[in-house]
Amino acid sequence: MSKKQRVGVASVGMMPFNRVLEDTAEEMAYKVAKDALDKAGLRRDDIDAWVVGSAVDAFSGVNESDKFLVAGSGGNGKPWFRNATSGSTAVSTPDLAYSMVASGQVDVVMCICYEKMSDNENSQKVFNYVYDPAWVRPVGLNVPLQCGIEARAYLHRYGIEEEEMAMLSVQSLGNALDNPYAQRGKEITVEDVLESPYISWPVKVLDTSPVSDGARAAIFISEDKLKEIDDDPVYVKGIGRGADSYWFMGRRNNDLGRLDYAYLGADQAYEMAGIKNPSTEVHVAEVYDPFTYKAMQHMEAAGLCPEGGAGKHIREGHGARDGKLPITPSGGLLGEGNPIGAGMSRMTWTWLQVKGQAGDCQVERDVDTAISTGWGGMYQYNATMVIGRD
Amino acid sequence: MSNTEPGVTIDGRVDVEYHWSAGIAGSRFFTELRDNGKIMGTKCPECKRVLVPPRIFCEECFVDTDEWVEVSTSGEILTFAESYFGLQGQRLEEPWYIGIIKLDGADGGLFHRIVKGDSEIEIGGRVEAVLADNREGHIMDIVNFKTV
Numbered sequence: 001m002s003k004k005q006r007v008g009v010a011s012v013g014m015m016p017f018n019r020v021l022e023d024t025a026e027e028m029a030y031k032v033a034k035d036a037l038d039k040a041g042l043r044r045d046d047i048d049a050w051v052v053g054s055a056v057d058a059f060s061g062v063n064e065s066d067k068f069l070v071a072g073s074g075g076n077g078k079p080w081f082r083n084a085t086s087g088s089t090a091v092s093t094p095d096l097a098y099s100m101v102a103s104g105q106v107d108v109v110m111c112i113c114y115e116k117m118s119d120n121e122n123s124q125k126v127f128n129y130v131y132d133p134a135w136v137r138p139v140g141l142n143v144p145l146q147c148g149i150e151a152r153a154y155l156h157r158y159g160i161e162e163e164e165m166a167m168l169s170v171q172s173l174g175n176a177l178d179n180p181y182a183q184r185g186k187e188i189t190v191e192d193v194l195e196s197p198y199i200s201w202p203v204k205v206l207d208t209s210p211v212s213d214g215a216r217a218a219i220f221i222s223e224d225k226l227k228e229i230d231d232d233p234v235y236v237k238g239i240g241r242g243a244d245s246y247w248f249m250g251r252r253n254n255d256l257g258r259l260d261y262a263y264l265g266a267d268q269a270y271e272m273a274g275i276k277n278p279s280t281e282v283h284v285a286e287v288y289d290p291f292t293y294k295a296m297q298h299m300e301a302a303g304l305c306p307e308g309g310a311g312k313h314i315r316e317g318h319g320a321r322d323g324k325l326p327i328t329p330s331g332g333l334l335g336e337g338n339p340i341g342a343g344m345s346r347m348t349w350t351w352l353q354v355k356g357q358a359g360d361c362q363v364e365r366d367v368d369t370a371i372s373t374g375w376g377g378m379y380q381y382n383a384t385m386v387i388g389r390d
Numbered sequence: 391m392s393n394t395e396p397g398v399t400i401d402g403r404v405d406v407e408y409h410w411s412a413g414i415a416g417s418r419f420f421t422e423l424r425d426n427g428k429i430m431g432t433k434c435p436e437c438k439r440v441l442v443p444p445r446i447f448c449e450e451c452f453v454d455t456d457e458w459v460e461v462s463t464s465g466e467i468l469t470f471a472e473s474y475f476g477l478q479g480q481r482l483e484e485p486w487y488i489g490i491i492k493l494d495g496a497d498g499g500l501f502h503r504i505v506k507g508d509s510e511i512e513i514g515g516r517v518e519a520v521l522a523d524n525r526e527g528h529i530m531d532i533v534n535f536k537t538v
Contacts (some may be wrong), residue, residue, distance in 0.1 A: 015392065022393035029393075061404055118396065124479075128435070133410040134420075135443055138530050140477045141500050145488055148471025156469070156513050245449050247489045250498020251444055252450055256469055346446045 006223035008235045010108075011040035012348035013217030016181045020118040021213040023064060025054075026072035028114050032217035033073050035250040041229055042218050047219070048106035053093030053113040054351050055086050055340035055376060057124045057242070060119050061081060069101040072218075086130075087376025088241075089113060090288065090343030091383035094227075095239040097220040098385070102236075107222040113344035114215035123211045130378060132246070148200030150379060151293045153257035155202055157308070162202045164311030165292040166193035169206050169318060172289065172328055176335025178360035181345075184210050192379075209291040212337030215345040216377040218351065234354045237369065238275070238386035240268030248379050256379060262301035265382035268373070269341030270303070273386040278303035279325065282386075283367040284353045286346035288375040289332040298373050299327060302384065321366040329353070329361050346372035347385055354388060418458070424527035431496045432486040433457040439497040448496065462494035463519040466538070470504055470511055487511055492537050500532070507536035 004361050011034030015028065023031070023047040029052070037043060052069050062068075066082035069075070081095045090113055097111035117123050124143060131137045154160060170188055177185035188206065196206040226233045242264030245251050253260055266278070273283045285304050289295035296310030304325055319327035330336055330349040350370035352358040369388035375381065412420055415432060422430045431440040432455035440459055441448065448455050463466035470489025474482050489511075492499040504511055507518075517535035525531035 018392065018394045020394055020396055022397035023393060053477075055412070061402070133408070134412045134416055135529055136501050138528065140486075140488060142473075143475050144475070145471045148473070149469045149489060152471060152513070163538035198474075200473055247441075247443060247445070247449075247498065249501045250496075252439075252497075254492060254498065255470060 004102055005104050006235060007095050007098050008221055008223060008233045009351050010221040010226055010228040010229060011036045012179050012351050013039070014348065015215060016183070017212045017214035017339055017342070018175060018183045019210060019307070023213065024068065025060065025114055025116045026068045028213070029069045029072035029116070030214035032215045032233070033110060033112060035073070036217040037220050042219065044074040046108055047074060047078065047110045048108045049081070049100055050075040050110045050112070051083055051093055051097050051100065052091040053083040053341045053344070054115050054121060055089045056115070056126065056128055056130070059115060059117045059123060067111065068179060069114070073110060079106070083380045085101060085376060085383070087288065087290065087340050088381035088383040089341040089376065091347055091372055091374030091385050093116045093341070093346045094220070094242060094385055095241060095383050096219060097218070098239055101220050101222055102210055107225050108216065109220045111220055112215060112217045113341040115339035115341045116213050117211045117339055118213050129257070130185055144199035146378065147203045147291055149186065150256045151203050151291070151366045152201065153255060154293055157254065157255065157257035159308065160293070160311045162194065163190060164315055165202065165296070166190045167314045167335060168292045168295055168319070169193045171314065172332045172334040175203035175273040175321065175329050175361065177332025179331045179336055180359070182331050182335055183212060184335050185331060203291055203293065206322060209290045209338035212339040214337060214339040214342045215252050216342050216348050218344070218348055224386070232355065232389065234351060234387055237388050238269035238273030239382040240265040240272070242382040244380050246380065254355060259297050259301050259379070260380065261380070262298060262373070262375065262382035265373070265384040266302040269386050275369070277385065279305060280370050282325065282328065282351065282369055283365060284326045284363050284370045286328050286330060286332065286349045286372045287332050288343055288346060288372070288373045289328055290338050292334065295327065295332065298321040298375060301382070302371060302373055314362040321361070324365070326363040329363050330357065340376070343374060346374065350387055400415070419444050420527040423531045424525040425520050428460050428527070429463055429493060430458050431461045433459050434435045440495060442493055442496040442498045444498065459495070461496040465491045465499055465517060467504065467511065467513055467515045467517060468492050468499070469513060475529035491517055501535040502532060505534045505536050507538055509537045511537055
């Protein structure tokens with residue numbers, strides 16, 4: 001077959017995230033691949049091709065760590081690819097899996113994202129090697145400062161308040177209490193967040209997500225094949241990708257507070273999905289939220305609220321599970337854990353929400369359409385995916 | 391289920407020295423900075439942006455930028471952040487600051503250290519580059535940017 005075809009999602013594969021797991025990357029891949037196959041009633045032989053993503057090889061201390069994953073993902077003897085676009089790998093890999101099936105070249109693709117962060121002594125130290133060695137590293141940059149310059153620009157531009165960031169943290173850690181795969185479900189208060197130490201103003205310890213080991217899988221499948229195994233098919237409606245320059249100190253818009261590339265990614269996905277008013281047509285969103293203010297920037301870029309309106313959306317309760325447009329009801333990276341590439345969990349949870357299989361994380365309102373976003377690369381990449389039923 | 395302990399581990403370290411090329415544009419920038427104390431950018435012939443840090447191409451118009459222009463050593467703080475931890479992770483009594491400085495005469499600027507001089511460190515605040523006396527062709531030939 002070689003003509004364009006519609007693409008759905010047959011199942012997702014889950015496993016608990018945690019700060020340290022005994023599992024190797026291969027073992028994690030096996031668990032989530034097997035879980036996805038079992039839930040869809042498919043076998044390894046039914047998969048035509050694989051696409052696997054992780055963000056940062058250096059966490060594992062092994063170059064081209066994708067080679068570990070071939071056997072564990074079930075890919076022996078079949079077409080097999082790796083994708084890496086920093087943290088946005090979490091959704092750009094599903095975007096690629098969609099494209100492989102949509103092209104008509106294959107009918108069934110296993111998509112897996114993973115990260116094993118605990119293999120190294122100091123993940124912050126590893127992160128320091130993502131920065132440019134000539135222009136940035138000698139000056140001194142680390143994750144706290146990276147957040148500080150971006151978050152300050154964002155708050156300055158839009159008047160977002162620290163209290164609103166704190167409210168989002170309270171909501172996400174609370175949501176994670178009901179997520180069986182989460183490592184940091186916790187009942188906390190706004191005061192707890194505001195009183196936690198600054199990593200760099202305005203970002204505090206409880207505005208950040210925990211480092212984590214984990215993996216996620218999803219099976220992307222042609223419409224014809226999906227209808228054979230699922231009488232309530234959920235389709236990929238839109239995908240989008242945006243990227244911006246490595247030179248964050250000299251970009252066209254000269255403002256780290258506005259993520260032009262994230263708006264681009266969302267616009268593409270909505271145009272493809274035929275969505276004109278995302279704030280009413282999207283029913284639940286899992287946004288990429290390694291830090292509270294990142295969730296807010298991504299809510300705005302995805303048009304879930306007006307630009308600069310993310311604080312109000314959270315403050316007024318619209319983002320809660322019983323709200324009009326729930327935001328990361330799974331608990332997100334903040335509550336579930338943040339094994340960078342395996343932030344693909346955002347996409348898997350949107351599928352569980354549309355299918356009504358999100359358990360205690362299921363939102364109150366009906367869900368036909370959901371979006372997930374990924375972000376990464378020192379403010380460089382966005383990926384967006386819209387899924388839903390007809 | 392997964393154990394939340396690492397189990398048996400095989401311990402080791404990765405220890406490799408690197409010599410990162412500053413590139414065509416970067417080499418010229420750092421040479422000018424070292425020899426003449428000047429901050430240089432490249433100008434796009436189409437959109438007329440002056441790129442700092444310099445690139446040999448404009449990433450928007452995707453054309454060569456072969457005109458080099460000198461930009462000011464003073465500029466404006468676009469954003470900044472403070473840290474109470476040193477680069478080795480040690481706790482500090484007084485914070486240090488980094489930020490993005492948009493240089494006058496350029497459409498971008500440099501990521502660098504900021505210190506308090508005559509005015510507060512704030513978005514939109516004015517700063518001036520402090521150059522090292524002995525320069526080596528390195529970003530730290532600029533010691534920091536001081537508020538004026």
